[in-house]
Amino acid sequence: MTGPKEHRVKSLAELPEAIEPPRDLWPGIEARLKAQVAVSGTGASPARARLGQLRWLAAAAMVASVAVGVWIGRDVVPLSAPVPNLAQATAPQVTPAQQAAAVDAAFVSDPRYARQRAELLQSLQARLDAMPQPARAKVTASLAAIETAKKDLESALGKDPSNALLQELLINTYQDEMRALTDVHEASDPGRGI
């Protein structure tokens, strides 16, 4: 708990009512609020609203991944530039229908991807701990936004597995996550620095 703890009090009423959270919780709340707005938006069918929400989430994940690079003071991939694409390395040009089956294979089951991701996640906490607190809080919030987007997209794909747009959004989000994890990893490498 934060606050002046060294002083003494003579009644319970003197204890501070407010304790500031150790990190800014608003980004996580805001992401969920946007989802609510998209779902309950007037005039939109539930499916369209849901898609709009997921588009927003994927966009938020992309912004979050770029933000990770910014927070840790690294060069980031320009928004308009093609993303270094694991999908291109693992999945050939396929029709949207074929992509439905390829998404998991490309991003979840591919052993190289899975291994690299596992290694990055394993060292993530130590690398976050090595960061200055403000940067750590922001990076953590960004990674949380990416995670939320991934889960929601995966959930939506579970209900509509052949939706090409959802597949593309999910692929982009996995790339965003990998890029953010790589940025954190490289930024805290000895000699490269934050």
Next chain:
Amino acid sequence: MQAQSQENRVEWEGALVQRAVAGDSRAFERLYREHSGRVYGLCLRMTRDPQLAEDCTQDTFINAWKALKQFETRSSLGTWLHRIAVNVSLGKRRKATPVLEAQPEDEDGTLGGWTFETPVEVRELESAIGDLPEGARDALVLHALYGYSHGEAAQMLGIAEGTCKAQLHRARKLLRERLNLEVN
């Protein structure tokens, strides 16, 4: 002067609520910034787990957003948020650690102002409160720390007012033992 200030605050919050109801998330962010400390403080004291308290705080504001249309702008937004926070914290605490609720004592405590004969270190006091059994701690935090009446605290916790008083009596007894001093 204070009443005027309170009135202005209610009006300001009411305006922000109206904007938030219309979908303005920036207005809701202002409300979050204004109230997050008190909400997190309550959640942390009820759950004793910083991570769980963060989750509860987020869920409180998400639930508030969903129910914002039902909020009466002339009443206290802080109290309304606290009601939601108590519900969320109780729910998450039950999921996290299903425990048998301690039985309150039969005594109907007549409570004073929760003052100490000798000043107590804040850290020591927070720790002693944190070590109280859940039922006693909930009642104490809401009544003695956040200033809710017995009835309000009981309503928030979903217990009878007499039970709330008994829990407070128990809390005082335990605090007295743990702090080794008189609690008036």
